[in-house]
Amino acid sequence: MRVRIDEKDFINYPFLKESQNFVSSYAGSPERFLGTSTGKAALAQAKDRILSSFAGKSGQKTAARTSIPTDSEGIKIAVSGYALARVIISCMKDRMVIDRFTRNEAQKAYECLLDEEPDKKVFVATSLGIDISADEVPLVPYVELSSGMREERWRLVNRDIEHGMVKVKKNETDEILRECIRVAISRNLPLPIPQGICEVLSPVVKEISAAEQQHLLEQFGSVDESCFPPCMQALITALSAGTNISHPGRFALTAFLHNIGMNSSDIIGLYCRAPDFDLSRTMYQVEHISGRGGTEYTAPSCAAMRTTGVCVKKDQLCDRISHPLNYYKQKKRKDKRAAPVLSGNMLVNRNAGGAHRENEAGNSENIRDSRGHQQGEHDEENNKKNQS
Numbered sequence: 338m339r340v341r342i343d344e345k346d347f348i349n350y351p352f353l354k355e356s357q358n359f360v361s362s363y364a365g366s367p368e369r370f371l372g373t374s375t376g377k378a379a380l381a382q383a384k385d386r387i388l389s390s391f392a393g394k395s396g397q398k399t400a401a402r403t404s405i406p407t408d409s410e411g412i413k414i415a416v417s418g419y420a421l422a423r424v425i426i427s428c429m430k431d432r433m434v435i436d437r438f439t440r441n442e443a444q445k446a447y448e449c450l451l452d453e454e455p456d457k458k459v460f461v462a463t464s465l466g467i468d469i470s471a472d473e474v475p476l477v478p479y480v481e482l483s484s485g486m487r488e489e490r491w492r493l494v495n496r497d498i499e500h501g502m503v504k505v506k507k508n509e510t511d512e513i514l515r516e517c518i519r520v521a522i523s524r525n526l527p528l529p530i531p532q533g534i535c536e537v538l539s540p541v542v543k544e545i546s547a548a549e550q551q552h553l554l555e556q557f558g559s560v561d562e563s564c565f566p567p568c569m570q571a572l573i574t575a576l577s578a579g580t581n582i583s584h585p586g587r588f589a590l591t592a593f594l595h596n597i598g599m600n601s602s603d604i605i606g607l608y609c610r611a612p613d614f615d616l617s618r619t620m621y622q623v624e625h626i627s628g629r630g631g632t633e634y635t636a637p638s639c640a641a642m643r644t645t646g647v648c649v650k651k652d653q654l655c656d657r658i659s660h661p662l663n664y665y666k667q668k669k670r671k672d673k674r675a676a677p678v679l680s681g682n683m684l685v686n687r688n689a690g691g692a693h694r695e696n697e698a699g700n701s702e703n704i705r706d707s708r709g710h711q712q713g714e715h716d717e718e719n720n721k722k723n724q725s
């Protein structure tokens with residue numbers, strides 16, 4: 338039976354080819370579209386879409402259901418808002434923003450699919466190249482899909498593989514489908530956007546960047562070394578003792594410190610004691626990882642850290658997290674509850690001047706949702722770059 342995809346579906350599944358064709362049918366060039374009333378409203382919607390991804394997935398289902406427009410103009414604004422959001426995050430080239438956006442969008446589409454008619458669910462899955470009735474996934478796509486999945490059970494070493502096919506259980510199909518959506522949304526991001534369009538969008542980009550900084554500040558607060566995970570503590574101890582650390586270790590430590598808000602000069606200062614310290618090379622590396630080259634990196638996940646041998650001295654909290662940033666957030670929260678006046682070994686305290694504040698309420702989401710490492714998860718990508 339032929340499945341009919343209507344305009345409501347374009348809103349729920351804007352990554353489908355049919356949805357993209359729908360946008361192309363009325364939008365024309367981005368410059369022209371942004372000058373129209375529909376384009377202006379879509380731009381506002383795109384900004385909200387990106388900003389809402391900073392807040393995590395809580396409440397998304399309700400919001401997604403209640404805000405679906407039914408009129409033709411509203412549908413155009415909603416669908417092109419998704420397309421414009423992709424353009425904006427491509428101009429930003431910030432991996433964390435991209436990762437948060439893709440995970441948030443994938444989660445929303447996935448929640449819609451859970452309540453979808455079976456035929457439509459199969460249609461969407463098939464469009465993404467996945468057979469949800471099968472109990473196996475071809476090896477190559479599985480590797481791409483599982484790179485963003487944090488639980489140990491998804492690692493290839495923990496799966497049965499036969500004749501190039503990875504076995505999956507019936508109750509895992511939906512999770513696979515969600516990852517398929519995330520991969521489809523992430524594909525080709527950041528897009529190569531002409532400079533002129535990025536200039537037109539620069540006020541929105543600046544607004545989103547400022548909101549991201551504020552969100553990071555609320556998430557992580559002041560830098561507190563006593564809450565660093567064992568792997569990062571070990572890397573800092575090695576540096577302090579004048580020991581060279583591996584390239585993956587440098588990458589992980591620099592990205593971690595940058596992600597929790599330490600500024601580049603403080604990070605560079607840490608590397609001064611390394612026997613092979615070279616100021617200009619260290620400056621280049623730190624600034625590159627921190628986004629000076631146009632791409633900001635996220636610290637690797639625990640799984641990636643294990644792969645590169647940088648996960649050491651695991652403790653009890655490590656058993657409950659899958660990302661060093663999540664360890665840090667949880668430890669800070671726990672310590673704050675236990676001892677309102679913190680007296681740890683303060684490596685750097687950006688809060689000393691009272692310029693920053695901590696917001697416990699903003700710390701409730703999981704790092705998977707906020708960076709996802711929001712994060713594409715970029716751990717694998719980071720890892721590959723790290724080893725190259």
Ligand code: SF4
Binds near residue numbers: 642652656
């Ligand atoms: S489990 Fe994660 S947080 Fe803990 S030491 Fe290993 S990499 Fe670090």
